[in-house]
Amino acid sequence: MKEYVIGVDIGSTKSHLALFDTDGTLVDFGHWGPLNYELLPGLYAQLEDELGQFVNGIISKNRVTMKQISYSVLGVGGVDTKRQHSNISNILKKLGFERFTLVNDAFLGIPAGSKTGTGICAINGSGCTLAGINKKGDMLQIGGLGNPTGDKGGGDYMGVRLVSAVYSELFRKGEPTLMTSFLFEHLGISSKYDFIEKIHEKTENGTFSTRTCGRLVFEAVKQNDSVAAGILHEMAASYANGISCMIEELKFLPEDELNIIFAGSVFVKGEHPLLVDTIKNSIFKEYKTYNINFNLLNVPNVAGAVIWALNLLSEKGGYFHKINDQFSV
Numbered sequence: 001m002k003e004y005v006i007g008v009d010i011g012s013t014k015s016h017l018a019l020f021d022t023d024g025t026l027v028d029f030g031h032w033g034p035l036n037y038e039l040l041p042g043l044y045a046q047l048e049d050e051l052g053q054f055v056n057g058i059i060s061k062n063r064v065t066m067k068q069i070s071y072s073v074l075g076v077g078g079v080d081t082k083r084q085h086s087n088i089s090n091i092l093k094k095l096g097f098e099r100f101t102l103v104n105d106a107f108l109g110i111p112a113g114s115k116t117g118t119g120i121c122a123i124n125g126s127g128c129t130l131a132g133i134n135k136k137g138d139m140l141q142i143g144g145l146g147n148p149t150g151d152k153g154g155g156d157y158m159g160v161r162l163v164s165a166v167y168s169e170l171f172r173k174g175e176p177t178l179m180t181s182f183l184f185e186h187l188g189i190s191s192k193y194d195f196i197e198k199i200h201e202k203t204e205n206g207t208f209s210t211r212t213c214g215r216l217v218f219e220a221v222k223q224n225d226s227v228a229a230g231i232l233h234e235m236a237a238s239y240a241n242g243i244s245c246m247i248e249e250l251k252f253l254p255e256d257e258l259n260i261i262f263a264g265s266v267f268v269k270g271e272h273p274l275l276v277d278t279i280k281n282s283i284f285k286e287y288k289t290y291n292i293n294f295n296l297l298n299v300p301n302v303a304g305a306v307i308w309a310l311n312l313l314s315e316k317g318g319y320f321h322k323i324n325d326q327f328s329v
Helices: 043-061 082-094 105-113 155-171 180-186 192-204 215-222 228-249 274-286 301-313 322-326
Strands: 004-008 017-021 026-032 069-076 100-103 118-123 128-133 140-143 256-262 291-298
Touching: 004 043, 004 105, 004 301, 017 043, 017 301, 026 043, 026 322, 043 082, 069 082, 069 105, 069 301, 082 100, 100 105, 100 301, 105 118, 105 128, 105 140, 105 256, 105 301, 118 228, 128 228, 140 228, 155 180, 155 192, 155 215, 155 228, 180 192, 180 215, 180 228, 215 228, 228 274, 274 291, 301 322
Parallel strands: 004 069, 069 100, 118 256, 256 291
Antiparallel strands: 004 017, 017 026, 118 128, 128 140
């Protein structure tokens, strides 16, 4: 009976499932909407229902049963605590997953972006999370809960900082910024007295979201706007401090090959290098003797789940290039 592995990446904007055979050959790659249970109206029950549909749709289409799945690795947004891990593990067992590893989705960027399967992944997408794995297999997550963990990153954070900077200029004698005219155009207004009214109206009817307007910050930075640059510097400092803490907590050593992977749409699709370059310069300055490689993740995060699963099944490992090449086509 032919055997397979499943890799899953569940996020706040989209979800992916990859089915591979145990030789490392792609069988199917599926897409779904957001499945982070924290954002679903039906919470855990809706996650169970939709994930079940997603998984069963892929395996039945390929005439595979769950008994043929040798191992699965699932990176799930919303797995930040032991309680959440336990609750979602129980859901996976009900769906027929028998042998699996469940982690926060940020950890998938490490095997996807590092040949050694160790390092630090900095996620800057819908949210902001740092994940690290050292050569002993010790794991650490920093951030990922938003305000409670003081996260300064992610599309929503950038959008909120954009709106607040504009409001500050309009009503608190804040520093002038190009972001004001950009946002006025985006909202279709010309008077500052329509600002809050239009924000509320468009938020309620779904035509405006702080999560999707962060690109205006990059547009302003390209035109040398100091307020917009300040937002990126603020984010960069937070990420650099988190990475520094991760290096110390996981005891990465100067002689280690330390891979730091940037992932998520804000890092990958950012229209100006200031944010990433500032983080790099800060880390290089603090860890001058370290052997550090910075990589921008150019494959879907789910590739890391597949590599992780296959490496656990095979003592020889070495699936990094084989799996990533199939996602790069």
